[in-house]
Amino acid sequence: MSEHKQNVGLPDKLYKVKYKTDERSHLKIKDQGVCAQCEDKPCIARCPAEVYEDEHGQILVAYENCLECGVCKIVCPFDNIEWEYPRGGYGVVWKFG
Amino acid sequence: MTPDSSAMDKNFDVIIVGAGPSGLAAATTCARAGLKTIVIERGDRPGTKNVMGGILYTRPTAGVWPEFWKEAPLERPIFEQQYWMLTPDSALKFGYRSEQFVGDVPNAFSVLRVKVDRYFAEQTEKAGALIICQTLVEEVLTDGDRVKGVRCGREDGELYAPVVILCEGVNPELGKTLGMQQRLKPSQVASITKEIISLPQETINDRFNLPGDDRGVAIELMADATAGLLGMGFIYTNSNTLSVGVGALLQDAMDSQYTPYDLLVRMKTHPMVAPLLQGGETLEYVSHMIPEGGYGAMPQLFGDGIMVCGDAAMLVNSLHREGSNLAITSGKLAAETAVEAHDKGDFSAKTLHGYRGRLEQSVVLPDLRKYRNATRFMETHPVFDVYPEFASDAAREMLTVDGESKRAKQWKLMRMLFQRRTIFGLAWDGLDAGRSFL
Numbered sequence: 001m002s003e004h005k006q007n008v009g010l011p012d013k014l015y016k017v018k019y020k021t022d023e024r025s026h027l028k029i030k031d032q033g034v035c036a037q038c039e040d041k042p043c044i045a046r047c048p049a050e051v052y053e054d055e056h057g058q059i060l061v062a063y064e065n066c067l068e069c070g071v072c073k074i075v076c077p078f079d080n081i082e083w084e085y086p087r088g089g090y091g092v093v094w095k096f097g
Numbered sequence: 098m099t100p101d102s103s104a105m106d107k108n109f110d111v112i113i114v115g116a117g118p119s120g121l122a123a124a125t126t127c128a129r130a131g132l133k134t135i136v137i138e139r140g141d142r143p144g145t146k147n148v149m150g151g152i153l154y155t156r157p158t159a160g161v162w163p164e165f166w167k168e169a170p171l172e173r174p175i176f177e178q179q180y181w182m183l184t185p186d187s188a189l190k191f192g193y194r195s196e197q198f199v200g201d202v203p204n205a206f207s208v209l210r211v212k213v214d215r216y217f218a219e220q221t222e223k224a225g226a227l228i229i230c231q232t233l234v235e236e237v238l239t240d241g242d243r244v245k246g247v248r249c250g251r252e253d254g255e256l257y258a259p260v261v262i263l264c265e266g267v268n269p270e271l272g273k274t275l276g277m278q279q280r281l282k283p284s285q286v287a288s289i290t291k292e293i294i295s296l297p298q299e300t301i302n303d304r305f306n307l308p309g310d311d312r313g314v315a316i317e318l319m320a321d322a323t324a325g326l327l328g329m330g331f332i333y334t335n336s337n338t339l340s341v342g343v344g345a346l347l348q349d350a351m352d353s354q355y356t357p358y359d360l361l362v363r364m365k366t367h368p369m370v371a372p373l374l375q376g377g378e379t380l381e382y383v384s385h386m387i388p389e390g391g392y393g394a395m396p397q398l399f400g401d402g403i404m405v406c407g408d409a410a411m412l413v414n415s416l417h418r419e420g421s422n423l424a425i426t427s428g429k430l431a432a433e434t435a436v437e438a439h440d441k442g443d444f445s446a447k448t449l450h451g452y453r454g455r456l457e458q459s460v461v462l463p464d465l466r467k468y469r470n471a472t473r474f475m476e477t478h479p480v481f482d483v484y485p486e487f488a489s490d491a492a493r494e495m496l497t498v499d500g501e502s503k504r505a506k507q508w509k510l511m512r513m514l515f516q517r518r519t520i521f522g523l524a525w526d527g528l529d530a531g532r533s534f535l
Contacts, residue, residue: 013382048357048384067384070268089231096293097210
């Protein structure tokens, strides 16, 4: 997975997505210690919107990019992501869907 | 549709969670039968949280909204279905185009969900249902084992009804909390990315050989379209946009170097695909999951005072690209069961069991049962690499005129096939295919 440059051009695509961003995150890492032990960190590569980022073993969560697909909570091998729907009216607002 | 919880009566005959195809079908059916019906939707307005590839089948939809196609904001009636098996530089194509698909009742339409769900929501309101938006249901309220209503994420947000229909979609958070659902596994869902790409109508007609904007084509792309992953790509012609997407079983994708976005870029830049999209502007980038666990992975469909419909109930026939039709049918059947429960005054699982019976009588459960082994089959046989590659090589070999006799070419192809798959492998693939699909 190392040589292949991932998600080139994705930020421009996310720019096309309309959001109503809540000030609080609907995605939470339950225990950063568990992520530090996780070798594959599949949440990072499987998220279609680069919500998850590894910074020195800490997982940063850019919840404002979230497309609400639900993939991250399913691929997490340790069930370590607390995934909720954004509050009513918040989050992604599809124009076409 | 403006939420004003203070003035609102809090008691209903039925509460429906989610304004997707199953929720709106359920609500329309309940309201028409005279039930006091409320739909609670978390999106800005109905449709803005909803995603699908983009093909809506007419007849199951007309089962709830008769003749909707005469006025709904649809894209194009689909009169051609194509299947492309891609290798890195080739495409083996099958297709069927028929004017019979666009007769009095067109078989299917390409649609954009935000537009079309807004229309179905309006019809649902006309039928007499109340739709409350921007409201998340946070909890299903119970009295012992019996469901008695829901609590919404707003002040004073408790609503009551003797029966609740969950139409939450592929992320069934309430169903999970109630213990009706297990946590989904990567082997049970596909992860899809899609772009809506704008092109002039004339350009679309020319590139896809369409006589006018009253004809559309649906193309499913396999094999190299997904880099050999268990999944499929698609191109659907809308009125003046294309829906271009690709999806793969999450379990398979997890072992791949491609991110969901990269898989889409890879397909869009394939030499057989790129010319169709050239010059188009991406209007939206979309992602979604499709529940593909099939019959064996269905959750509990009903309980005391509760029923589950659509994607939340895993009602998807992925092999045939059917989901929204099964969602609409299931919503309608759950509603009929809710009406029966009101007639009897009994909302226990004993009465709501009738929902499952109705699904058995419809196409929903028989079709899901028929294809219960389809995903397992595709996981265990090389249908996304060995066979498409061989078919492509065979087509090229037989169509190449180079002085070699056709008989010699046939022998060459036979040897080629046996190099790639043993005779036992071939026999097992064939036998298991028969068992899994016939």
